[in-house]
Amino acid sequence: MSIVQNGIDYLKGSPFEENLKGKKVGLITNVTGLTKEFDSSVSVLDELCDLTILFAPEHGIRGEAQAGEDVASYFDPYFSKKVISLYGDKRAPSLEDIKELDVLVYDIQDIGSRYYTYIYTMYLSMKVAKEADIQFIVLDRVDVLGGNHVFGHLMPEAYFSFVGMLPIPNVYGMTVGELAYFCNEELAVQADLVVVPIKGWKRGMTFEETGLPWVMPSPNIPTPETAWLYTGTCLIEGTNLSEGRGTTKPFEIIGAPFINGTKLAENLNELSLSGIKFRPVFFTPTFSKHQGEACEGVQCHVFDKEKSEPLDAVYKLLRMIQEMYPDQLEVKIPFETSPHLFFTHLAGHPYEVSMDDEELVIEFKEKRSKYLLYK
Template sequence: MRIGLDVFLSKEFNHFKGKRVGLVTNMTGVNERLVPAIDLFSKHPDINLVALYGPEHGIRGDAKEGEKVDSSIDPYTGVPVFSLYGASKKPSKEMLDTTDVIVFDLQDIGSRYYTFIYTMAYVMEACAEYDKQFVVLDRPNPISGVAVEGNLVEEDVRSFVGLYPIPNRHGMTVGELAQFFNNEFNINCDLTVVSMEGWKRDMYYDDTNLFWVPPSPNTTGIDMSILYPGTCLVEGTNLSEGRGTTKPFEYVGAPYIDGYHLAKAFNEKGIPGVIARPTSFIPTYSKHKDKVCEGVQLHVVNRHSLHSLKAGLTLLEEIAALYPNDFEFLQHTNGKYFFDLLAGTKRLRDIVLEGKTEEFLGDCNNQQEKFNKQKESYLLYK
């Protein structure tokens, strides 16, 4: 198979000869031999690279989650780098003034919380507003383009971790999402998607011939990505989601937890495709920094039968039941709950505390059916 970047460089670049090109990318923007798109564009005789744009974590991926990134000059090419995770998440007119076309080449991880797809949407809006062409170089959804999990984001909790009504696990590539966003949400930019060749919807990332480059510091690999649609919700609680360890979003725990009892309670639920193992860990940063946390590591046994959102919600439900005086949802100074933004609804907090997540997942089926019908015409790989 070939990714959009390689297809673009072999032939599609000819459509943009003589135009000033801006590139939205980071360290995941590499070809199949791990050569960065930045280098390939800057050295290409027929591509005039004039600007770079970096998403959350920066263009080299060295900034932590939520950490603002400044604009700069790329030391290797001398090209200006405009941050799309600093003072603004949407490019200003001045950021786009030197360009004619913006090319997007970032690796997504298949969950709606991941901010790269909303960086793409904001750049698309700016391109529509300032009359620029927008090109997406498509890449695989690393957790396949088949499974869909979760609810659609409700209007009053939309944010940069859930900008549009899509499910927790959406089952689309960035190119497909670009077409979906452009038409369904009336962005209406001048959009070109450079499709992959040879990618099939049932492929996971390790079914391809590509090297895995972590899109951000805590996206450690395929199992983490598979679990993330469920375990990302832990971020909205006082539990550690394993940040500051070698197994983020696979480890879940806190100083108040007994890992043995939690693993036993979780495993007794018999959730297909996953087993919890009691463990302890000490986060080097983030929640419970330098404290011993007990909890579990979730091990993926069968990725095809695992419903990651069910696993994540069941784990939260068990912890809430076992530790009602310790477990809590984190509230920000503005009174909002980050959990609500991740969950895409304000109802799920109470549902977890009431032990009714199974009912919630049943209610999601109609929303998934609606989404699957809505996205059908935008799918590039049948």
């Protein structure tokens, strides 16, 4: 039985119900918008208010769309509601979309990495809610990485994109509610913001310790361990290596047709990286990079999460592959219409540049501390 209540669970019977009763409400949500008993947030809000419209982030309301795929607006026959896409022609509701609303609600389980686009859907929607002069409510959810991990490099404004639109490190150690408060004050959004808190959660908890059900927040994050490795292995998206899409272990398996997996695993394990071991793998992706091609590479195995550093491990993995295959590793993958490469937008710096922004990360931690809701 779960000892933790996410915001949607705590909402029922709480004083926060008064923020919704009798109001016209729009809900930004997806497949993770569930109570711990698997009731949808849509059905919960339907009982409390006039829930008139739904908004879908990347991957869609049902979580079926692959990364980067446009999501269409449509009428959902199961919820009997119009769903407006926020991952197609636009990235936030328009003023026209919300002109009849009193409240805009956000309920999506995030995974705590800066690259994950849901937080930018929230941020941009907060700005629109401010412009429309309506309340913005975040139904808070646990940080699946645990709330104490903060590492990586800050994203410079010059490289802002929809995979990194906030001045935060790769892993920022905040729930979406805490991050909403951060954006509201530090980035001067100044929306009429309400956060319905989590109950029973402590920052040091692993996701497994919460007792909450794991619902895949996107098609290629099948487990909490994947979410942890993703903090580093997402950078592989900016290279010509497969990050394991099209296998049953996305973001755990890394490889390419030109790699000798046995030799790569041997070389990486000689580095004795804390908490992580590498196993040679042979695989053929069913879609995405190297679809239908026989690949070799490594699977990253975490045997001590608290000691492991996935981001550092991936930088070392890339340097090792560059050393072994200097003419075959490519990081010059373009990104939409940007003059900068995809790797740069993910990492917050060009591949060739070593970042030394520890002081900026310390400064971020100091700012962050003002908005933490949980101990």
